[in-house]
Amino acid sequence: MIVSARNISYWIAQRPILHKLSFNIQPGELTVVLGQNGAGKSTFLKMLSGESKPTMGQVLLNNKDLHKIPVKQLATMRAVLSQHYASALPFNCEEIVMMGRYPYFGTKPGMDDHRIVKECMDEMQVVHLTGRNYQALSGGEQQRVQMARVLAQLRSAKNSDAHWRNEKQQGLLLLDEPTSSMDVLHQQVALSKAKELSVLGYTVVVILHDLNLAAQFADTILLLKQGCLVASGGVRNVLTSENLSNAYNLELDILESDEYDFPILVPARHKNRTVLLRS
Numbered sequence: 001m002i003v004s005a006r007n008i009s010y011w012i013a014q015r016p017i018l019h020k021l022s023f024n025i026q027p028g029e030l031t032v033v034l035g036q037n038g039a040g041k042s043t044f045l046k047m048l049s050g051e052s053k054p055t056m057g058q059v060l061l062n063n064k065d066l067h068k069i070p071v072k073q074l075a076t077m078r079a080v081l082s083q084h085y086a087s088a089l090p091f092n093c094e095e096i097v098m099m100g101r102y103p104y105f106g107t108k109p110g111m112d113d114h115r116i117v118k119e120c121m122d123e124m125q126v127v128h129l130t131g132r133n134y135q136a137l138s139g140g141e142q143q144r145v146q147m148a149r150v151l152a153q154l155r156s157a158k159n160s161d162a163h164w165r166n167e168k169q170q171g172l173l174l175l176d177e178p179t180s181s182m183d184v185l186h187q188q189v190a191l192s193k194a195k196e197l198s199v200l201g202y203t204v205v206v207i208l209h210d211l212n213l214a215a216q217f218a219d220t221i222l223l224l225k226q227g228c229l230v231a232s233g234g235v236r237n238v239l240t241s242e243n244l245s246n247a248y249n250l251e252l253d254i255l256e257s258d259e260y261d262f263p264i265l266v267p268a269r270h271k272n273r274t275v276l277l278r279s
């Protein structure tokens, strides 16, 4: 699914939050959105999910206006993991993952729904949390359960696992800082899963703060600053010292090693001190 932003601007109380963003996000790619706190990343994701409507401009999914797609149909086309998910009710973990299947069944989940929930919980290594109260989980455990929920939402019930893997898939996965509370192993598990989905044909958009995870997993990066797109393209085109010091007010050294096919970023040191630039 091609996601196109056409000249999107968004204002809240006469304050510009996003300013004339235009680009296409390609299927089969993992696109990472970067930028400092308050740059507009979550707001931008809400435009792509349909949760908010641009003040000006349009978001198109496969050339169709996102806001003209019926809600139920949209729920089977795109899944969203938000930054702050709070459940007011004491659902257990399996029930949270089953929420991803709501668009597919009427009153009761079928056998396929239960199978898919199990598969996705297994993929995110949360089977041992089945039956546990979601509210009582740690932050990272909650994120892993949420990740299982969005995987369950995008998986088509009529396909067997093998068929699902062999067919080119359509669908949009939007993840807002999905790994911010995860340990280093589960960061790799979650982002490898997101990458695998992109290889299967899904359009995957992930907001990250960790530049090294972005360098490792991104096919394309969108770099935002104060609601504007200041750079976009491949990892080495966007993650330059110049772009990053402009976006983050921090000087970074960009290291290359024969061992890795992506750059490694570390805060630059000058006379043994990190170089912080003025904002």
Ligand SMILES: Nc1ncnc2c1ncn2[C@@H]1O[C@H](COP(=O)(O)OP(=O)(O)OP(=O)(O)O)[C@@H](O)[C@H]1O
Binding pocket: 012, 017, 035, 036, 037, 038, 039, 040, 041, 042, 043, 044
């Ligand atoms: N409902 C709202 N009312 C007023 N201002 C808002 C609202 N939502 C977002 N903003 C403002 O819009 C700007 C962008 O917010 P957004 O959450 O998109 O940033 P972000 O890049 O995701 O930041 P972070 O990295 O800290 O999560 C911020 O200055 C924020 O205060």
